[in-house]
Amino acid sequence: MFLGTHSPRLDEKGRIILPAKFREELSSGLVLTKGQENCIYVFSAREFEKVLDQMQNAPLANMAARDYIRIFLSGASDEVPDKQGRVTIPATLRAYAGLEKELVVIGAGSRAEIWDAHAWNEYLAAKETAFSATDEMGIPGIS
Template sequence: MGEFLHTIDNKGRLIIPAKFRDLLGNKSFITKGMEDCLFLYPENGWLDFVEKLKQLPVSQTRAREFTRLFFSSAAECEFDKQGRILVPANLRERAFLEKDVVVVGVMDRIEVWDSLKWREYSTNAAQNYEDDAESLAAMGLMI
């Protein structure tokens, strides 16, 4: 949980907050996320999600498209001594990451956003917060 403002250096390295490093452990995986962010998973969360994706029927076009994009952009991450990961150039480009980023904790994953895109997204999402809560209640999740 939480959000932290950080920067990506000119080599593509990003400091992950200590709180999140503890969650991620020694090995993690980064890939294309939704709404132009990146998803960063701890190894066990990654393996769980991979198992779910294996259940998708390969005969369905949307399932093939999703899994191809998800896995083709994925990379394994390890922390250096300063608590940084290397964000591959292709992922930095997909998420429009240049320098200032926001690292956000979301349940079983971490998201990495361009700081301006995060501000825009979170401002818009905040306007729908009550409506979203009402929709979740209709699905059986009471807040």
């Protein structure tokens, strides 16, 4: 499970040092892909298989499902961290998420997310008030 907020930097080769708390779960491989709100989703290889299984159950006749799956999978990159826990973020994903040197990596339960630090701070400022005001009827699946 991925929890917490971490502040790594992107090096000159487009690599990030994974947070120490995440390394064990990601050590045998991970998948990076485009996430909503222009962040990068980070899945363990095992969790990505579960997500892929769910996607394959989407009806082929549904255009929104086809579009989503195309974007999600065409941007995906499977990676293996090196011995120092570094992983390269492909240039296309860095551009999609607008990643500069300062990053934020957050735990989001079954996945981690990589954000440009400025984008994350703006997102957080805009969403924290709504989070505080959310009632039990506001989020599907959460009781």
